[in-house]
Amino acid sequence: KAGVTQTPRYLIKTRGQQVTLSCSPISGHRSVSWYQQTPGQGLQFLFEYFSETQRNKGNFPGRFSGRQFSNSRSEMNVSTLELGDSALYLCASSPDRPQETQYFGPGTRLLVL
């Protein structure tokens, strides 16, 4: 089976812009979670989607949003980018609940200038 794929792999944006990141889960996996990884804050949970519905949410401002499509592919959007949004954004998929094995993609590295 193909692994989790994320596009794009690298992105450079300026403050105030918005960005959309994409994640394709492993075939058959219905749960997709998003994480932000930074040197200072580590790996932090953003949100989880299952069957096109946000099932869980971390403690991030409303500028961070996501959605999931009927084929389980997911996108996350960050509006009004700030310098502090520079990070590696990771997507992980699992068959159903996150208590099952989560498989991570390679991440999208976002740099906000």
Add this chain to the structure above:
Amino acid sequence: GENVEQHPSTLSVQEGDSAVIKCTYSDSASNYFPWYKQELGKGPQLIIDIRSNVGEKKDQRIAVTLNKTAKHFSLHITETQPEDSAVYFCAAITGGFKTIFGAGTRLFVKA
């Protein structure tokens, strides 16, 4: 709030020695504890996990122990090899089904 503490932040061992990384979690409702290895430029990869009804699990050179009473779990790597060098993260899935990660341990295995 929910958190996972991980120690040490950096660990340097000689090839062939053992490495131990320890984590403590706060949510007593947590019942699933995965460990991930992250190499440079890659996403975290699951290396072993343990559920709350088990006290110990082993997979070749890697083992994990869990003490639910103390809310403490540990990763043990025996006969370390240079390719074990990476950042290791522990995690706990809370009762609210959120994955909370530890801060990570950078392991160096010296040849």
